[in-house]
Amino acid sequence: MIQKKVWIFNHYAGNMFEAEGGRHYWFARELARRGYDVAVFCANSRYERQGTFFDFSGSHTVTHTSDGIPFVFVRSVPYDSNGIDRVRDMVAFYRNVQKAARSVALECGKPDIIFASSVHPLTLMAGEKLARSWKIPCVCEVRDLWPEAFFYAGAVRRDSLLGRALMMGEHNIYRRADALVFLKPGDHEYIIENGWDTEHGGDIDMSRCFYINNGIDFHAFQMQRTSEAFEDPDLDCEKNLFIYTGTIRPTNNVDALVEAASLLRDREDIEILVYGSGSELERLKNRVYDMGLSNIVFKGFVEKRKIPFILSRAKGTILNYTSNGYNWNRGNSSNKLFEYMAAGKPVIQTVKMAFSPVDELHCGISLDEGTPEGIAAAIERICALNQAEYDDLCRRAKEGAKSYDFSALTDKLEQVFEVVLRED
Structure with a gap:
């Protein structure tokens, strides 16, 4: 089997590196054990805690290895609350992860698959943009449904101008993805409820929508x-x-x-x-x-x-x-x-x-x-x-x-990769 190169984008995977565990840490380790060449790209800012992980000393990235997996830390904006600095951190990661990925690709070659995971949609957008330029598949993992979470929290009205704009952006992300991975079993119904699936005249093929729960090592x-x-x-x-x-x-x-x-x-x-x-x-x-x-x-x-x-x-x-x-x-x-x-x-x-x-x-x-x-x-x-x-x-x-062990969950992720690589 030809070794496939998978790059995982997760803004907040630095916490997983530090903890030596977590969803994408365990996915990366399991994939590496199965012969994949895996790297994880994450922000240098700490999630929900002040400060940064490493001193960049003028560089835009720094790479550290855990369990044989390289974690590429991308320059970002430290923050300590859900205010403007956190938004600036998201935008910085969107921009800098693309620069970092292109730099690594020049040195090591481009990946065969990008596996981009939200919390926020800018990570998915960065993954899709790079994948299009390299003509490779991008699998988008939707950990939380944005902007539905805003609607339920009452922060944004669904029928407002902002609400409609957010849904349009979300739809475009889903439409461009080569496959979608949802974390909750009922999340795929969201596509159908909005009439975005092909059976209801939309442009999203439900056969490209998958469910892989969170779990445990x-x-x-x-x-x-x-x-x-x-x-x-x-x-x-x-x-x-x-x-x-x-x-x-x-x-x-x-x-x-x-x-x-x-x-x-x-x-x-x-x-x-x-x-x-x-x-x-x-x-x-x-x-x-x-x-x-x-x-x-x-x-x-x-x-x-x-x-x-x-x-x-x-x-x-x-x-x-x-x-x-x-x-x-x-x-x-x-x-x-x-x-x-x-x-x-x-x-x-x-x-x-x-x-x-x-x-x-x-x-x-x-x-x-x-x-x-x-x-x-x-x-x-x-x-x-x-x-x-x-x-x-x-x-x-x-x-x-x-039944939620990551060895079983990685079986499911491999099946997703096989689908998008077969169709690439």
Whole structure:
């Protein structure tokens, strides 16, 4: 087999390089094991944290290798909030990743495939522009539906001039892609709902639309449970610990966990631990102090590799979101869900969503609404399970996580590559 060269564009893959794990880190490693020549292009600015990864010393790019995979860090704009600097960072990456890719191509040859992944659409646009100039296929991965997320959040009206312009731009990106990869099982319906598919007179062939969920490196996760242990007195106690990990932003509705803790303040055997950072962290810590709560603790940011050990100490895990501002009918593909499952712990899911692994695998409690009362009741319900019932939930979660291992997910990605290369 002729070795194929794949370049992955992900603005925020620097976090994966640092953590030695994550969707495109694991895709890159699995593809390399199968004989592909893989490189990852990412921004030098840190995602949702201040600062940069490396000192460029006047250069526009710097390359570092992890697991044999070169990560090409592109000059970008540091930011610390979702303001104008973050927009400038997106634009800078769009421009500079093209310059960086052309420079690398002159030295090493152009790729056979570009695999461009959003969070934001400018990364997809950069990938498509380069692919057209090199006459190679570009596979666009849509991690979040823009601008639908804006519409549901109420930031932009769908029928406004801006809303229509954003949808036109989105349609053009999808139309130009050689293949589309969606992360949630219901996302492809978005194409049909907008009448963009060929069956409804549109110009997007649904046979080029694929679904590849998020997942987990199951083996590495189990190894890190013991290899990445660290001291934390809140984990080393006899209480029933219910753990939330991840970003702390309005969409995560962590206020509901604070209020649930208030309802459980008389249960000395229960404690909620919150690991992560975000725009709401300081406000919530102050709120806990003002309410005099000792049964919920905000632990702040921890390295990704520490999460398996943290979750191994949990009685249960909390997949917490707000039910507003997001279309849960398309499903959910959050990394933390698969970490919770791989840890073999019951999951309390606080929003009702379609295509839910928690419901399909019967590995936890799925609430219709994430009210503080509902969360508190679910926590007490898990604590009240007998050992056999509890062990069954844990077994279902852990076994279910194996089907989301990245070796299986890379099989699906290879099939996408085979389609676009065959038609190229």
